[in-house]
Amino acid sequence: MQLKTRSETFIEEICDIPGGEGIKRCIQCGTCTASCPNADKMDHTPAELIAMARAGMRREVLSSNAMWYCLSCYLCTVRCPRGIKQTGLMHAFESLAMRDGVSYAGSFTPTMYRSFNHFACALGSMPEFGFMTWFYMLSNPLRAWKMIPIALELFRHGRLSIKARRLTPEGTKQLRAILEKAETLGGVT
């Protein structure tokens, strides 16, 4: 039996996550990088990240800040000449990084995802005030003070709700089913 190389194993893991399957088709044209509005903040561009993943550079890819700066704007995805869903690929890298526990230390996005899941699973809804308070408690409570003027403005304009808008029992059931499915597909809660 032929043993798989480190890069083959990593590529297979990426392909198993929805959105990651196109990585083998990349021709390194760089269109995704040229389209990305946040590429200048990333330590590796979207195209570089694909090349590194295909070279088996697991640790370097998963500890990169690139996927955490992805805005999910989908420009790379609609412009890729090979039909690669680069946005999904970025989320696949996030998922693997969280699974390996090597999340980029400078990003609060994993904490944001966890706060979202906490409320979605527990209440089936997203009470904005409670959600943001929980997020700041988990990430950096001091930052919450800076956000108070913005929160008050949003509240004044009716854009911040204190009360949770509860889903119907059927809606809650459907939401939980979606989250459970996401978990079976490799999502981390």
Ligand code: SF4
């Ligand atoms: S645009 Fe598509 S083919 Fe070109 S480098 Fe990006 S992912 Fe690869």
Ligand code: SF4
């Ligand atoms: S979806 Fe993410 S990686 Fe793609 S162009 Fe937008 S910010 Fe960049």
